[in-house]
Amino acid sequence: MSREFDGIVAANALVAIDDEHDPEGGSTAFERAHVAALLARARAHLEELDQALERVERGQYGKCAGCGETIPPERLEIRPATALCVRCARSGPRRSP
Numbered sequence: 001m002s003r004e005f006d007g008i009v010a011a012n013a014l015v016a017i018d019d020e021h022d023p024e025g026g027s028t029a030f031e032r033a034h035v036a037a038l039l040a041r042a043r044a045h046l047e048e049l050d051q052a053l054e055r056v057e058r059g060q061y062g063k064c065a066g067c068g069e070t071i072p073p074e075r076l077e078i079r080p081a082t083a084l085c086v087r088c089a090r091s092g093p094r095r096s097p
Helices: 002-013 025-058 073-078 086-091
Strands: none
Touching: none
16 A cells, blocks of 8 residues: 555656646545545554554453453454453544544
8 A cells, every 4th residue: 555655646746737627636635535544544553453463462461441341352353452341442532434
């Protein structure tokens, strides 16, 4: 994704794009923003996985960071990087996807 994003940016640097008047400008801007958002989410997910590995190393994987209770195996199977049980995840602030 990083290469795709860099390619979009590089291709646009070679052309003077006026998003307001260029029929391709809007779609190019959308594509760049879309790939940037996907890249940011992928990086955030990798960070969550790294944190989960740190919890494994400390012997805390599967324990809720909010209440200290055991996170059900079914939840860990669906969201292996989670640090919260369902109850704590629901009570915390909402994050955008």
